[in-house]
Amino acid sequence: MIINKTADGNKMTIALEGRLDTSTAPELQELVAGLEGVTDLTFDLEKLMYISSAGLRVLMIAKKGIKEVSIININEDIKEIFDITGFSTIFNIQ
Amino acid sequence: MKKIRSNMAVNIISGIVVVFIVVICISGYVGYQSFTQVLSDQYAETAYRTADTALGVIDGSKLDEYLATGGKGEEYETSRANMEELCNRQNAMFIYVIRPDADYSHITFVYNTVNRNSGFDAYKVGYVKDTTNDEYKEIYRRIYEEGLERATVVRDKGFIESGSHITELVPVKDGEKVTGILCVQRQMEALTSARQKYVNDVALALLGPILAVIVLYGVYLHRRLIKPVKTITREAERFARENSDPPQTLSSQITHQDEIGVLARSIDRMTAETLKYMENLTEATAVREKIATQLEVATAIQQNSLPQKFPAFPDRKEFDVYASMTPALEVGGDFYNFFLIDDNHLAMVIADVSDKGIGAALFMMVSNILIHNRALMGGKPSEVLEFVNNQLCAHNETSMFVTVWLGIMEISTGEIIASNAGHEYPIIKQGDGKFELYNDGKHGVMLGIMEGMKFTDYTFKLEKGGALYLYTDGVAEAEDTDHNQFGIDRTIEVLNKQPDATPKEIVNNIKNAIHDFVKDAPQFDDTTMLCVKRTGDLP
The missing domain is CATH 3.60.40.10 (PPM-type phosphatase domain)
Structure with a gap:
């Protein structure tokens, strides 16, 4: 999986590419846990192909720690997973 | 294992024997060569002096005449008698004067005196013979054409009709003109027999020490290498069989500081480490089995919590x-x-x-x-x-x-x-x-x-x-x-x-x-x- 982050003051965008599953989630978790001073976090999921429950858990951890978390460019497959898991109801999806 | 050990000792000793034989051969050959050189030089010198003296009893300007008359006349007879006397006194084999033909392939005898103890008969004046070999032929040519004043031929190898010998060749002259060649041949039996004795003595003298060195080295090898290796092998086999502490550590039996000593200490350490590892492994296995048992219980409880x-x-x-x-x-x-x-x-x-x-x-x-x-x-x-x-x-x-x-x-x-x-x-x-x-x-x-x-x-x-x-x-x-x-x-x-x-x-x-x-x-x-x-x- 490829993680691209771009920061702008206290705003940050993390673009995810590939598969966010049990083997790649810890990398993202480490990154999210180390974000200090970020109050507005956006996940760009345009190129995310798959997300497992371990991946959803990391998104959840991010949401608990950061004031504003939003999702952009969500694709059909990931949207379906978000719908099934109910993540659509708790995340701000644009 | 026994076969490998024996072979190791045999190989090492064979190696030493080969080295010794090579040393003997080299020293024998060098000695043989210098021995031959010194004696040949001495023979040549004596023969040359004889030749020099013999030149004094003949008249180089009369050789044609002697050949023409077939050696008749008192003058020739006297010179021949003197030469024969010289031959016997100086213990030469032959003293003779020859004249080679134009291409040096035949020689004509002018004088030929023979030592009285030789058993050979002298050639008559005017006797013609093929030149013995190319070495003589070349010397004849150089004496006549290049003014060579002295030549030595040593014949001590292979079959020679008249035995090992040395021949000194000097020109016979009439003024500056070479009219013939005077040759003095001396036998070299003394040289060959002395040389043979030298070789035998060297071989005998070295044989004793070589045998002693081989035996001593064999004993040394056995003590320092074969026996410790056997001890180590026995311990390794025992450990593989019993997996227990040795009754006596190898380093207490093999105290040398050489590679074998190091090997003994390494094996002691390996034995100790292996035993420690086995002990840990047993403990770890016990712990793992306990966890596995608990997991089985957990599995049963979980399964039972579902209808x-x-x-x-x-x-x-x-x-x-x-x-x-x-x-x-x-x-x-x-x-x-x-x-x-x-x-x-x-x-x-x-x-x-x-x-x-x-x-x-x-x-x-x-x-x-x-x-x-x-x-x-x-x-x-x-x-x-x-x-x-x-x-x-x-x-x-x-x-x-x-x-x-x-x-x-x-x-x-x-x-x-x-x-x-x-x-x-x-x-x-x-x-x-x-x-x-x-x-x-x-x-x-x-x-x-x-x-x-x-x-x-x-x-x-x-x-x-x-x-x-x-x-x-x-x-x-x-x-x-x-x-x-x-x-x-x-x-x-x-x-x-x-x-x-x-x-x-x-x-x-x-x-x-x-x-x-x-x-x-x-x-x-x-x-x-x-x-x-x-x-x-x-x-």
Whole structure:
């Protein structure tokens, strides 16, 4: 999986590419846990192909720690997973 | 092993013997050469002096005349007698004067005197003979054409008619003109015999020390190499057999500081380390066995927490239910459950904890009990899920969560009220129709993530003959060795091969289909299914 982050003051965008599953989630978790001073976090999921429950858990951890978390460019497959898991109801999806 | 050891000693000693033989040969050859050189020089010098003296008794200008007359006359006779006298006195073999022909291939004798002890007869004056060999021929030429004043020929190798000898050749002159060649031949028996003796003496003198060195070295080798190696081998074999501390360490038996000593100490250390390792391994194995036993107990407890007796409700003819859970590890995070809330209401649960292993299993136990107990207290599925979610969130430090589908069926009507917290869509067959994926709308989020979440209920009706198939993602995401997934479409396809089968047959059909699909690929996710079929109305 490829993680691209771009920061702008206290705003940050993390673009995810590939598969966010049990083997790649810890990398993202480490990154999210180390974000200090970020109050507005956006996940760009345009190129995310798959997300497992371990991946959803990391998104959840991010949401608990950061004031504003939003999702952009969500694709059909990931949207379906978000719908099934109910993540659509708790995340701000644009 | 014995053969290898013996060979090692033999090889080393053979090597030494070869080295000694080479040394003897080289020193013998060098000695032989210098011995020959010194003696030959001495012989040559003596022969040259004889030749020089002999030149004094002949008149170089008269050679033609002597040949013409065939050596008649008093002058020739006197000179010949003097030469013979000189030959005997100086202990030369032959003294002779020759004249080679134009191409030096024949020689004509002018004088020929023979030592009286030789047993040879002298050639007559004018006797013509082939030149003995090319070496003589070349010397003759150089004496005549290049003014060579002295030449020496040594013949001591191979077969020689007159024995090993040395010949000195000097020109006979008339003024500056060479008129013949005077040759003095001396035998070299003394040289060859002395030389032979020298070689024999050297060989004999070296043989003793060589034998002594070989024997001493053999003994030394045995003590310093063969015996310690045998000791080490015995200990290594004993250790391999007994796996115990040695009765006596190798380093106490082999105290040398050489490589063998180092080897002995290394093996001692290896023995000690191996024993220590074996001890640790035994302990670790014991610990592992204990954990395995505890895991078995955990597996049993978890399995027993789910209803496993089928048929589950043998006296209820209105519905039939069957379920199975196959964990990927010893204990799983998936679970199913079904139970009667009252005579007319059946609760059905299928759930999937986000993790695997012991932690997930404990979380699953808690979730299952909370859902079960809260559902028994009455209320809609959404209320049950809301309650359970808050309970789980209150004490959830591990950020685990669980997807839950909970439905309550009114048995008399087939009316089902359900709520979905992040779980897969159910698959439903209506009446005589086919199994189809049932999109149950907007799901609530999984339980354990966030406190205070609201869940929504929805209702649908199961007609007589209708069935509800619930599953976890282990079914659709079962993978073969090429990472192809079993998939939801294939699941529905398999269900529809026998849409009217009993719940038990339906669950087993899917199980077998997955088994055939993944073949030998290891599965990393739990696989759980629950199937309920409405077989009739209340009697």
